[in-house]
Amino acid sequence: xxxxxxxxxxxxxxxxxxxxxxxxxxxxxxxxxxxxxxxxxxxxxxxxxxxxxxxxxxxxxxxxxxxxxxxxxxxxxxxxxxxxxxxxxxxxxxxxxxxxxxxxxxxxxxxxxxxxxxxxxxx
Numbered sequence: 001x002x003x004x005x006x007x008x009x010x011x012x013x014x015x016x017x018x019x020x021x022x023x024x025x026x027x028x029x030x031x032x033x034x035x036x037x038x039x040x041x042x043x044x045x046x047x048x049x050x051x052x053x054x055x056x057x058x059x060x061x062x063x064x065x066x067x068x069x070x071x072x073x074x075x076x077x078x079x080x081x082x083x084x085x086x087x088x089x090x091x092x093x094x095x096x097x098x099x100x101x102x103x104x105x106x107x108x109x110x111x112x113x114x115x116x117x118x119x120x121x122x123x
Contacts, residue, residue, distance in 0.1 A: 002028075002112050003024065003026070003112070004022055004098060004113060005022070005023045005024075005114055005115070006022050006094065006114040007021050008020040009117030009118045009120075011122060012119070014086060014088055016086050016121075017083060017084045018119060020083065020096075022080075022081075023077060024098065029077045031053050032053055033098065033100070034053075034097070035097050036048040036050070038119075039093050048060070049064065051071065053074070055074070058070050067083065068083050069082040089121075093117065093119075094117055097114070098110060099111050099112070
Protein backbone atom coordinates (compact mmCIF):
# COMPACT_ATOMS: atom_id res chain seq x y z
CA UNK A 1 0.00 0.00 0.00
CA UNK A 2 0.97 3.62 -0.37
CA UNK A 3 -0.17 6.74 1.44
CA UNK A 4 -0.14 10.10 -0.31
CA UNK A 5 0.05 13.61 1.13
CA UNK A 6 -0.24 16.70 -1.08
CA UNK A 7 1.16 20.13 -0.28
CA UNK A 8 1.96 23.39 -2.01
CA UNK A 9 -1.48 24.73 -2.81
CA UNK A 10 -2.48 28.30 -2.13
CA UNK A 11 -3.70 31.59 -3.55
CA UNK A 12 -1.96 32.97 -6.61
CA UNK A 13 -2.71 35.64 -9.18
CA UNK A 14 -3.51 34.73 -12.75
CA UNK A 15 -0.29 34.25 -14.69
CA UNK A 16 1.57 33.12 -11.60
CA UNK A 17 3.08 29.78 -10.64
CA UNK A 18 2.76 27.15 -7.96
CA UNK A 19 4.50 23.84 -7.37
CA UNK A 20 2.49 21.05 -5.80
CA UNK A 21 4.16 18.12 -4.09
CA UNK A 22 2.83 14.64 -3.43
CA UNK A 23 4.81 12.78 -0.78
CA UNK A 24 4.32 9.03 -0.62
CA UNK A 25 5.03 6.36 1.93
CA UNK A 26 6.14 2.87 0.99
CA UNK A 27 9.28 1.25 -0.31
CA UNK A 28 7.89 0.37 -3.75
CA UNK A 29 6.81 3.84 -4.78
CA UNK A 30 8.83 3.64 -8.00
CA UNK A 31 6.46 0.89 -9.22
CA UNK A 32 3.44 3.16 -9.11
CA UNK A 33 1.93 5.32 -11.80
CA UNK A 34 1.11 8.65 -10.16
CA UNK A 35 -1.39 11.18 -11.45
CA UNK A 36 -2.77 14.57 -10.54
CA UNK A 37 -6.49 15.21 -10.74
CA UNK A 38 -8.42 18.37 -10.03
CA UNK A 39 -11.97 19.02 -8.93
CA UNK A 40 -13.62 22.42 -9.16
CA UNK A 41 -16.83 23.19 -7.24
CA UNK A 42 -19.81 21.52 -8.86
CA UNK A 43 -17.67 19.62 -11.35
CA UNK A 44 -16.40 16.08 -11.65
CA UNK A 45 -12.83 15.17 -10.85
CA UNK A 46 -10.67 15.60 -13.95
CA UNK A 47 -7.36 14.17 -15.03
CA UNK A 48 -4.52 16.70 -15.13
CA UNK A 49 -1.27 14.76 -15.63
CA UNK A 50 0.41 11.45 -14.90
CA UNK A 51 3.89 10.00 -14.79
CA UNK A 52 5.09 6.41 -14.96
CA UNK A 53 7.13 4.91 -12.14
CA UNK A 54 10.28 5.06 -14.21
CA UNK A 55 9.52 8.70 -15.04
CA UNK A 56 10.20 8.07 -18.72
CA UNK A 57 6.64 8.80 -19.81
CA UNK A 58 4.29 11.61 -18.92
CA UNK A 59 0.75 12.46 -20.00
CA UNK A 60 -1.17 15.72 -19.81
CA UNK A 61 -4.69 16.96 -20.27
CA UNK A 62 -4.95 19.26 -23.28
CA UNK A 63 -5.95 22.13 -21.01
CA UNK A 64 -2.59 22.13 -19.21
CA UNK A 65 -0.14 21.13 -21.94
CA UNK A 66 2.68 23.62 -22.18
CA UNK A 67 1.83 25.15 -18.79
CA UNK A 68 2.11 22.29 -16.28
CA UNK A 69 4.98 19.84 -15.81
CA UNK A 70 4.82 16.63 -13.81
CA UNK A 71 8.00 15.08 -12.45
CA UNK A 72 9.08 12.67 -9.75
CA UNK A 73 12.00 11.94 -7.50
CA UNK A 74 11.76 8.30 -6.49
CA UNK A 75 14.64 8.67 -4.04
CA UNK A 76 12.45 11.13 -2.14
CA UNK A 77 9.18 9.29 -2.83
CA UNK A 78 7.76 12.53 -4.20
CA UNK A 79 5.91 13.62 -7.31
CA UNK A 80 5.69 17.27 -8.30
CA UNK A 81 3.34 19.33 -10.41
CA UNK A 82 4.86 22.59 -11.58
CA UNK A 83 2.02 24.89 -12.58
CA UNK A 84 2.90 27.96 -14.65
CA UNK A 85 0.79 30.60 -16.39
CA UNK A 86 -2.09 29.81 -14.08
CA UNK A 87 -5.58 30.74 -15.21
CA UNK A 88 -8.75 31.45 -13.27
CA UNK A 89 -10.17 28.16 -14.52
CA UNK A 90 -7.33 26.24 -12.85
CA UNK A 91 -8.95 26.97 -9.50
CA UNK A 92 -9.74 23.59 -7.91
CA UNK A 93 -8.76 21.08 -5.29
CA UNK A 94 -5.82 19.11 -6.64
CA UNK A 95 -5.38 15.46 -5.70
CA UNK A 96 -2.58 13.05 -6.33
CA UNK A 97 -3.42 9.43 -6.94
CA UNK A 98 -1.52 6.22 -7.57
CA UNK A 99 -2.00 2.78 -9.04
CA UNK A 100 0.08 -0.25 -9.96
CA UNK A 101 -1.68 -0.75 -13.30
CA UNK A 102 0.63 1.58 -15.17
CA UNK A 103 -2.14 3.39 -17.00
CA UNK A 104 -5.24 5.43 -16.27
CA UNK A 105 -6.93 8.68 -17.12
CA UNK A 106 -10.07 8.19 -15.02
CA UNK A 107 -10.30 8.56 -11.28
CA UNK A 108 -11.83 5.09 -10.82
CA UNK A 109 -8.63 3.57 -12.18
CA UNK A 110 -6.67 4.72 -9.13
CA UNK A 111 -6.56 2.92 -5.80
CA UNK A 112 -4.75 5.41 -3.62
CA UNK A 113 -5.55 9.07 -3.05
CA UNK A 114 -4.28 11.98 -1.06
CA UNK A 115 -6.52 14.39 0.83
CA UNK A 116 -6.16 17.19 -1.73
CA UNK A 117 -4.73 20.68 -1.71
CA UNK A 118 -6.63 23.83 -2.71
CA UNK A 119 -5.37 25.98 -5.56
CA UNK A 120 -7.09 29.32 -6.01
CA UNK A 121 -6.23 31.61 -8.91
CA UNK A 122 -7.38 35.21 -8.58
CA UNK A 123 -7.67 37.98 -11.17
